[in-house]
Amino acid sequence: MLTDRIAEVKERIASACIRSGRSADSVQLVAVTKNHPRTVVQDAIEAGLRVFGENRVQEAVEKYRGLSEGPELHLIGHLQSNKARFVPGLFSWVESIDSVHIAEALSRRLVASESTCSVLLQYNSSGEETKSGFAEPSELLEAAERIQGLPGISVRGLMTIGPFTQDSARITGAFGSTRLLFDRVRAMLPGVAIDTLSMGMTDDLEIAISEGSTEVRIGTAIFGSRGE
Ligand SMILES: *Cc1c(COP(=O)(O)O)cnc(C)c1O
Numbered sequence: 001m002l003t004d005r006i007a008e009v010k011e012r013i014a015s016a017c018i019r020s021g022r023s024a025d026s027v028q029l030v031a032v033t034k035n036h037p038r039t040v041v042q043d044a045i046e047a048g049l050r051v052f053g054e055n056r057v058q059e060a061v062e063k064y065r066g067l068s069e070g071p072e073l074h075l076i077g078h079l080q081s082n083k084a085r086f087v088p089g090l091f092s093w094v095e096s097i098d099s100v101h102i103a104e105a106l107s108r109r110l111v112a113s114e115s116t117c118s119v120l121l122q123y124n125s126s127g128e129e130t131k132s133g134f135a136e137p138s139e140l141l142e143a144a145e146r147i148q149g150l151p152g153i154s155v156r157g158l159m160t161i162g163p164f165t166q167d168s169a170r171i172t173g174a175f176g177s178t179r180l181l182f183d184r185v186r187a188m189l190p191g192v193a194i195d196t197l198s199m200g201m202t203d204d205l206e207i208a209i210s211e212g213s214t215e216v217r218i219g220t221a222i223f224g225s226r227g228e
Pocket residue numbers: 032034055076077161201202203217218219220221
């Protein structure tokens with residue numbers, strides 16, 4: 001049952017928070033509905049979920065357009081500049097900003113539609129070439145400063161995807177380095193609400209929370225494996 005799986009995930013999040021001495025509500029759950037149909041989103045809303053993630057713009061347009069309940073939708077996959085026009089009115093967060101160029105394209109679209117968006121800069125903490133995101137901390141810091149000045153956009157923090165491995169020491173290392181970079185962005189932009197560190201998925205949410213995550217993005221543990 002969907003409601004049971006949601007309860008289990010919330011329990012995992014709460015236990016991890018308590019083990020780290022954090023309050024159980026200090027981590028936001030983003031339910032990732034990619035590869036699942038619109039009916040699944042409707043069921044999840046009925047089950048009480050309000051914040052969702054999709055990694056492809058086109059899929060999200062088809063699935064989320066016109067949903068009366070108006071859930072909060074986060075883009076968690078790579079954004080191409082020719083798709084930026086679909087963001088206003090659909091996504092209130094883009095977690096996957098990986099260049100100044102794409103942020104500028106998004107900013108122009110937001111201004112044109114008198115809309116705003118919270119963004120996270122994606123850090124490639126694993127160094128895996130298949131993953132998007134800024135590879136170098138210095139590059140990310142410089143971009144954060146420039147992107148923060150763009151109209152319509154609020155920089156809120158960082159997002160990362162853990163390494164694809166069972167090696168928990170490597171996962172801890174990747175999340176720990178992202179946390180340090182998050183603290184540097186905060187120190188560099190005083191007065192800006194840098195409050196969101198999005199890391200942790202079905203297999204690594206406990207490690208992510210112990211390393212300071214404030215938001216986990218969960219698909220499989222809630223909706224089953226994709227395409228099922
Ligand atoms: C698919 C996806 C998730 C969810 O992963 P699960 O392992 O299914 O929980 C989280 N973040 C991103 C960026 C994704 O693409």
